[in-house]
Amino acid sequence: MDNLVEIKGLTIEFPMRAGTLKAVNQADFSIPRGQITALVGESGSGKSTLASAVMRAVTSPGRIAAGTIRFDGEDILALSRKQLQAYKWEKASMVFQAAQNALNPVVRIKDQIIETYRAHRSSASEKQIVDKARDLMDYVRLEPDRVLQAFPYELSGGMKQRVMIAFSLLLDPQLVILDEPTTALDVITQAYIFDILVKIHKEMDITMLLLTHDIGVVAKAADRVGVMYAGNIVEAGSVYDMFKRPKHPYTAKLMKAVPSLYDDLSERKAIPGSPPDLLRMPPGCPFAPRCEHAFDACRKASPSRVVWPGGHEASCHLHPDSQTVSIAEVRTS
Ligand code: SF4
Numbered sequence: 001m002d003n004l005v006e007i008k009g010l011t012i013e014f015p016m017r018a019g020t021l022k023a024v025n026q027a028d029f030s031i032p033r034g035q036i037t038a039l040v041g042e043s044g045s046g047k048s049t050l051a052s053a054v055m056r057a058v059t060s061p062g063r064i065a066a067g068t069i070r071f072d073g074e075d076i077l078a079l080s081r082k083q084l085q086a087y088k089w090e091k092a093s094m095v096f097q098a099a100q101n102a103l104n105p106v107v108r109i110k111d112q113i114i115e116t117y118r119a120h121r122s123s124a125s126e127k128q129i130v131d132k133a134r135d136l137m138d139y140v141r142l143e144p145d146r147v148l149q150a151f152p153y154e155l156s157g158g159m160k161q162r163v164m165i166a167f168s169l170l171l172d173p174q175l176v177i178l179d180e181p182t183t184a185l186d187v188i189t190q191a192y193i194f195d196i197l198v199k200i201h202k203e204m205d206i207t208m209l210l211l212t213h214d215i216g217v218v219a220k221a222a223d224r225v226g227v228m229y230a231g232n233i234v235e236a237g238s239v240y241d242m243f244k245r246p247k248h249p250y251t252a253k254l255m256k257a258v259p260s261l262y263d264d265l266s267e268r269k270a271i272p273g274s275p276p277d278l279l280r281m282p283p284g285c286p287f288a289p290r291c292e293h294a295f296d297a298c299r300k301a302s303p304s305r306v307v308w309p310g311g312h313e314a315s316c317h318l319h320p321d322s323q324t325v326s327i328a329e330v331r332t333s
Contacts, residue, residue, distance in 0.1 A: 010067030100160035237312035
Protein backbone atom coordinates (compact mmCIF):
# COMPACT_ATOMS: atom_id res chain seq x y z
CA MET A 1 0.00 0.00 0.00
CA ASP A 2 1.27 3.50 -0.83
CA ASN A 3 1.14 5.35 2.48
CA LEU A 4 1.42 9.15 2.59
CA VAL A 5 1.83 9.06 6.39
CA GLU A 6 3.38 6.26 8.43
CA ILE A 7 3.33 6.38 12.21
CA LYS A 8 5.32 3.85 14.19
CA GLY A 9 5.50 3.32 17.94
CA LEU A 10 4.14 6.79 18.67
CA THR A 11 3.82 7.55 22.38
CA ILE A 12 2.58 10.95 23.58
CA GLU A 13 2.77 11.71 27.27
CA PHE A 14 1.42 14.45 29.50
CA PRO A 15 3.24 14.78 32.83
CA MET A 16 0.67 15.44 35.57
CA ARG A 17 0.97 15.89 39.30
CA ALA A 18 -0.60 12.46 39.82
CA GLY A 19 1.70 10.71 37.32
CA THR A 20 2.37 10.47 33.58
CA LEU A 21 -0.66 10.25 31.34
CA LYS A 22 -0.12 8.37 28.08
CA ALA A 23 -2.61 9.95 25.69
CA VAL A 24 -1.22 7.84 22.82
CA ASN A 25 0.52 4.55 23.54
CA GLN A 26 2.90 2.94 21.01
CA ALA A 27 0.57 3.65 18.12
CA ASP A 28 1.27 2.20 14.67
CA PHE A 29 -0.97 3.76 12.05
CA SER A 30 -0.83 4.67 8.37
CA ILE A 31 -2.74 7.04 6.11
CA PRO A 32 -2.83 5.70 2.54
CA ARG A 33 -2.24 8.25 -0.21
CA GLY A 34 -5.36 9.38 -2.08
CA GLN A 35 -7.83 7.83 0.36
CA ILE A 36 -10.09 9.01 3.17
CA THR A 37 -8.97 7.41 6.42
CA ALA A 38 -11.16 7.73 9.50
CA LEU A 39 -10.02 7.53 13.09
CA VAL A 40 -12.82 6.72 15.50
CA GLY A 41 -13.12 6.32 19.24
CA GLU A 42 -14.82 7.77 22.28
CA SER A 43 -13.89 11.21 23.66
CA GLY A 44 -10.46 11.07 25.27
CA SER A 45 -9.37 8.03 23.24
CA GLY A 46 -6.37 9.94 21.88
CA LYS A 47 -7.39 10.51 18.28
CA SER A 48 -7.06 14.32 18.38
CA THR A 49 -3.71 14.05 20.16
CA LEU A 50 -2.41 11.61 17.54
CA ALA A 51 -3.59 13.90 14.72
CA SER A 52 -1.97 16.91 16.41
CA ALA A 53 1.31 15.02 16.39
CA VAL A 54 1.04 14.58 12.59
CA MET A 55 0.84 18.40 12.44
CA ARG A 56 3.67 18.76 15.00
CA ALA A 57 1.13 20.60 17.12
CA VAL A 58 1.07 18.67 20.40
CA THR A 59 0.48 21.33 23.02
CA SER A 60 2.62 21.74 26.13
CA PRO A 61 2.99 20.04 28.59
CA GLY A 62 2.39 17.15 26.17
CA ARG A 63 5.45 15.64 24.53
CA ILE A 64 6.24 12.98 21.98
CA ALA A 65 8.09 10.47 24.11
CA ALA A 66 8.77 7.83 21.45
CA GLY A 67 8.10 6.84 17.87
CA THR A 68 8.37 8.20 14.36
CA ILE A 69 6.03 9.99 11.96
CA ARG A 70 6.96 9.95 8.30
CA PHE A 71 5.22 12.09 5.69
CA ASP A 72 6.04 10.99 2.16
CA GLY A 73 9.09 9.29 3.64
CA GLU A 74 10.31 12.40 5.49
CA ASP A 75 10.70 12.28 9.28
CA ILE A 76 8.53 15.20 10.36
CA LEU A 77 9.70 15.02 13.97
CA ALA A 78 13.15 16.02 12.72
CA LEU A 79 12.01 19.09 10.72
CA SER A 80 13.65 22.42 11.50
CA ARG A 81 11.45 25.41 12.32
CA LYS A 82 11.74 26.66 8.74
CA GLN A 83 10.96 23.25 7.25
CA LEU A 84 8.02 22.95 9.63
CA GLN A 85 6.58 26.24 8.42
CA ALA A 86 6.62 24.90 4.85
CA TYR A 87 5.18 21.55 5.97
CA LYS A 88 2.17 23.07 7.73
CA TRP A 89 -0.47 24.30 5.29
CA GLU A 90 1.60 23.53 2.19
CA LYS A 91 1.88 19.76 2.72
CA ALA A 92 -0.54 19.08 5.55
CA SER A 93 -3.28 21.20 7.07
CA MET A 94 -5.76 20.61 9.83
CA VAL A 95 -9.23 21.88 10.60
CA PHE A 96 -9.34 21.67 14.38
CA GLN A 97 -12.45 20.98 16.45
CA ALA A 98 -14.67 24.10 16.61
CA ALA A 99 -12.20 25.64 14.16
CA GLN A 100 -14.65 28.43 13.40
CA ASN A 101 -13.49 30.04 16.63
CA ALA A 102 -10.01 30.35 15.09
CA LEU A 103 -11.26 33.13 12.81
CA ASN A 104 -10.47 36.64 14.00
CA PRO A 105 -13.94 38.14 14.57
CA VAL A 106 -12.92 41.69 13.68
CA VAL A 107 -11.01 41.05 10.45
CA ARG A 108 -12.74 40.45 7.11
CA ILE A 109 -12.41 36.90 5.73
CA LYS A 110 -10.58 38.21 2.66
CA ASP A 111 -7.90 39.91 4.76
CA GLN A 112 -7.40 36.81 6.91
CA ILE A 113 -6.91 34.71 3.80
CA ILE A 114 -4.41 37.16 2.31
CA GLU A 115 -2.43 37.26 5.56
CA THR A 116 -2.27 33.45 5.83
CA TYR A 117 -1.28 33.03 2.20
CA ARG A 118 1.45 35.67 2.34
CA ALA A 119 2.93 34.13 5.48
CA HIS A 120 3.94 31.25 3.18
CA ARG A 121 4.23 32.84 -0.26
CA SER A 122 5.11 36.46 0.32
CA SER A 123 5.46 37.41 -3.33
CA ALA A 124 1.88 36.50 -4.29
CA SER A 125 -0.20 39.45 -5.51
CA GLU A 126 -3.52 40.29 -3.88
CA LYS A 127 -5.31 39.44 -7.12
CA GLN A 128 -3.73 35.97 -7.26
CA ILE A 129 -4.75 35.24 -3.69
CA VAL A 130 -8.29 36.59 -4.07
CA ASP A 131 -8.80 34.62 -7.29
CA LYS A 132 -7.71 31.47 -5.48
CA ALA A 133 -9.95 32.30 -2.50
CA ARG A 134 -12.92 32.85 -4.80
CA ASP A 135 -12.41 29.43 -6.39
CA LEU A 136 -12.24 27.79 -2.98
CA MET A 137 -15.37 29.60 -1.74
CA ASP A 138 -17.19 28.30 -4.82
CA TYR A 139 -15.91 24.83 -4.00
CA VAL A 140 -17.35 24.89 -0.50
CA ARG A 141 -20.59 26.34 -1.91
CA LEU A 142 -20.28 29.82 -0.44
CA GLU A 143 -20.92 33.06 -2.33
CA PRO A 144 -17.41 34.49 -2.84
CA ASP A 145 -18.49 38.14 -3.16
CA ARG A 146 -20.45 38.13 0.04
CA VAL A 147 -18.28 35.88 2.20
CA LEU A 148 -14.87 37.36 1.37
CA GLN A 149 -16.09 40.81 2.39
CA ALA A 150 -17.81 39.54 5.56
CA PHE A 151 -16.66 39.60 9.15
CA PRO A 152 -16.88 36.17 10.84
CA TYR A 153 -19.69 37.31 13.14
CA GLU A 154 -21.86 37.90 10.05
CA LEU A 155 -21.68 34.20 9.07
CA SER A 156 -23.56 31.18 10.46
CA GLY A 157 -21.70 28.28 12.14
CA GLY A 158 -21.98 26.13 9.01
CA MET A 159 -20.66 28.94 6.82
CA LYS A 160 -17.70 29.58 9.12
CA GLN A 161 -16.88 25.87 9.10
CA ARG A 162 -16.89 25.89 5.30
CA VAL A 163 -14.61 28.97 5.36
CA MET A 164 -12.20 26.98 7.56
CA ILE A 165 -12.31 24.06 5.13
CA ALA A 166 -11.50 26.52 2.31
CA PHE A 167 -8.63 27.87 4.46
CA SER A 168 -7.23 24.35 4.86
CA LEU A 169 -7.03 24.03 1.05
CA LEU A 170 -5.47 27.45 0.45
CA LEU A 171 -1.90 26.26 -0.10
CA ASP A 172 -2.77 23.03 -1.95
CA PRO A 173 -1.79 20.53 0.75
CA GLN A 174 -1.59 16.81 0.02
CA LEU A 175 -3.19 15.92 3.36
CA VAL A 176 -6.10 17.57 5.18
CA ILE A 177 -6.95 16.45 8.70
CA LEU A 178 -10.48 17.22 9.87
CA ASP A 179 -11.20 16.88 13.60
CA GLU A 180 -14.94 16.39 14.14
CA PRO A 181 -15.59 18.87 11.30
CA THR A 182 -19.32 19.10 11.91
CA THR A 183 -19.55 19.16 15.71
CA ALA A 184 -22.05 21.73 16.97
CA LEU A 185 -23.81 22.00 13.61
CA ASP A 186 -27.37 20.89 12.88
CA VAL A 187 -27.80 17.52 11.15
CA ILE A 188 -28.74 18.95 7.75
CA THR A 189 -25.63 21.14 7.71
CA GLN A 190 -23.53 18.16 8.85
CA ALA A 191 -24.69 16.03 5.92
CA TYR A 192 -24.18 18.97 3.54
CA ILE A 193 -20.59 19.52 4.73
CA PHE A 194 -19.73 15.83 4.44
CA ASP A 195 -20.95 15.85 0.84
CA ILE A 196 -18.62 18.80 0.18
CA LEU A 197 -15.68 17.01 1.79
CA VAL A 198 -16.17 13.90 -0.33
CA LYS A 199 -16.37 16.08 -3.45
CA ILE A 200 -13.14 17.89 -2.50
CA HIS A 201 -11.40 14.58 -1.87
CA LYS A 202 -12.42 13.17 -5.24
CA GLU A 203 -11.99 16.21 -7.45
CA MET A 204 -8.84 17.67 -5.84
CA ASP A 205 -7.25 14.27 -5.12
CA ILE A 206 -6.64 15.18 -1.48
CA THR A 207 -5.76 12.58 1.11
CA MET A 208 -7.92 13.05 4.20
CA LEU A 209 -7.81 11.96 7.80
CA LEU A 210 -11.22 12.30 9.37
CA LEU A 211 -11.59 12.19 13.15
CA THR A 212 -15.16 11.43 13.98
CA HIS A 213 -17.43 9.65 16.41
CA ASP A 214 -20.05 9.10 13.69
CA ILE A 215 -19.84 5.52 12.43
CA GLY A 216 -22.41 6.26 9.71
CA VAL A 217 -20.16 8.98 8.30
CA VAL A 218 -17.27 6.51 8.30
CA ALA A 219 -19.32 3.97 6.35
CA LYS A 220 -20.39 6.60 3.86
CA ALA A 221 -17.14 8.49 3.30
CA ALA A 222 -14.04 6.57 4.40
CA ASP A 223 -11.90 3.92 2.69
CA ARG A 224 -9.93 2.86 5.76
CA VAL A 225 -10.61 3.09 9.51
CA GLY A 226 -8.54 3.02 12.68
CA VAL A 227 -10.16 2.51 16.07
CA MET A 228 -8.62 4.04 19.19
CA TYR A 229 -9.32 3.05 22.76
CA ALA A 230 -7.58 4.55 25.80
CA GLY A 231 -4.66 5.80 23.71
CA ASN A 232 -4.19 2.54 21.80
CA ILE A 233 -4.96 1.75 18.17
CA VAL A 234 -6.90 -1.47 18.80
CA GLU A 235 -7.93 -2.22 15.23
CA ALA A 236 -7.44 -0.88 11.70
CA GLY A 237 -8.55 -2.02 8.28
CA SER A 238 -10.69 -1.31 5.26
CA VAL A 239 -14.21 -0.02 5.89
CA TYR A 240 -15.60 -3.26 4.48
CA ASP A 241 -13.54 -5.47 6.81
CA MET A 242 -14.26 -3.32 9.85
CA PHE A 243 -18.02 -3.37 9.34
CA LYS A 244 -18.35 -6.94 8.04
CA ARG A 245 -15.66 -8.68 10.07
CA PRO A 246 -14.58 -6.60 13.10
CA LYS A 247 -11.82 -8.46 14.93
CA HIS A 248 -11.78 -6.50 18.18
CA PRO A 249 -14.70 -6.66 20.62
CA TYR A 250 -14.51 -2.90 21.18
CA THR A 251 -14.90 -2.20 17.45
CA ALA A 252 -17.88 -4.53 17.27
CA LYS A 253 -19.52 -2.74 20.21
CA LEU A 254 -18.65 0.72 18.89
CA MET A 255 -20.28 -0.02 15.54
CA LYS A 256 -23.51 -0.74 17.35
CA ALA A 257 -23.28 2.02 19.94
CA VAL A 258 -22.68 5.36 18.30
CA PRO A 259 -25.62 7.30 16.91
CA SER A 260 -25.27 8.31 13.30
CA LEU A 261 -26.67 10.84 10.89
CA TYR A 262 -27.44 8.00 8.54
CA ASP A 263 -29.15 5.16 10.39
CA ASP A 264 -31.88 4.02 12.75
CA LEU A 265 -31.32 5.26 16.31
CA SER A 266 -33.47 2.47 17.80
CA GLU A 267 -30.74 -0.06 16.93
CA ARG A 268 -28.07 1.72 18.97
CA LYS A 269 -26.86 -0.02 22.14
CA ALA A 270 -24.51 1.69 24.63
CA ILE A 271 -21.25 0.00 25.65
CA PRO A 272 -21.52 -0.76 29.36
CA GLY A 273 -18.96 0.86 31.69
CA SER A 274 -16.57 3.68 30.86
CA PRO A 275 -13.05 3.99 29.48
CA PRO A 276 -10.23 3.55 32.02
CA ASP A 277 -8.55 6.42 33.83
CA LEU A 278 -5.41 7.00 31.74
CA LEU A 279 -3.44 7.64 34.93
CA ARG A 280 -4.49 4.30 36.37
CA MET A 281 -4.54 1.92 33.45
CA PRO A 282 -5.55 -1.66 34.26
CA PRO A 283 -2.91 -4.33 33.62
CA GLY A 284 -3.28 -6.26 30.38
CA CYS A 285 -5.81 -5.24 27.77
CA PRO A 286 -7.25 -1.75 28.44
CA PHE A 287 -10.70 -2.90 27.31
CA ALA A 288 -10.79 -5.92 29.66
CA PRO A 289 -12.99 -4.32 32.37
CA ARG A 290 -15.75 -3.76 29.76
CA CYS A 291 -15.23 -6.78 27.54
CA GLU A 292 -17.70 -9.67 27.66
CA HIS A 293 -15.07 -11.97 26.11
CA ALA A 294 -12.31 -11.21 28.63
CA PHE A 295 -10.44 -14.18 30.07
CA ASP A 296 -7.44 -14.56 32.39
CA ALA A 297 -4.75 -13.65 29.85
CA CYS A 298 -6.57 -10.38 29.06
CA ARG A 299 -6.09 -9.13 32.61
CA LYS A 300 -2.40 -10.02 32.72
CA ALA A 301 -0.74 -9.16 29.40
CA SER A 302 -1.26 -6.58 26.69
CA PRO A 303 -2.33 -8.28 23.47
CA SER A 304 0.12 -8.03 20.59
CA ARG A 305 -0.92 -6.86 17.17
CA VAL A 306 -2.07 -9.44 14.67
CA VAL A 307 -2.06 -8.54 10.97
CA TRP A 308 -4.06 -10.37 8.32
CA PRO A 309 -3.36 -10.28 4.59
CA GLY A 310 -4.93 -7.15 3.15
CA GLY A 311 -3.83 -5.01 6.08
CA HIS A 312 -6.61 -5.72 8.57
CA GLU A 313 -5.03 -5.64 12.03
CA ALA A 314 -6.16 -5.91 15.64
CA SER A 315 -4.71 -6.27 19.12
CA CYS A 316 -6.77 -8.84 21.01
CA HIS A 317 -5.97 -12.13 22.76
CA LEU A 318 -8.85 -13.77 20.90
CA HIS A 319 -6.54 -13.88 17.89
CA PRO A 320 -3.47 -16.02 18.54
CA ASP A 321 -0.09 -14.85 17.32
CA SER A 322 0.15 -17.83 14.98
CA GLN A 323 -2.06 -15.93 12.51
CA THR A 324 0.35 -13.02 12.36
CA VAL A 325 1.96 -12.13 9.08
CA SER A 326 4.79 -9.65 8.88
CA ILE A 327 3.99 -5.99 8.30
CA ALA A 328 6.44 -5.99 5.39
CA GLU A 329 4.51 -8.85 3.79
CA VAL A 330 1.27 -6.88 4.07
CA ARG A 331 2.75 -3.65 2.77
CA THR A 332 4.04 -5.30 -0.36
CA SER A 333 0.86 -7.30 -1.04
FE1 SF4 B 1 -11.57 -8.52 25.19
FE2 SF4 B 1 -9.38 -9.87 25.90
FE3 SF4 B 1 -9.66 -9.05 23.40
FE4 SF4 B 1 -9.18 -7.29 25.32
S1 SF4 B 1 -7.80 -8.92 24.65
S2 SF4 B 1 -10.67 -7.10 23.71
S3 SF4 B 1 -10.33 -8.16 27.00
S4 SF4 B 1 -10.94 -10.54 24.48
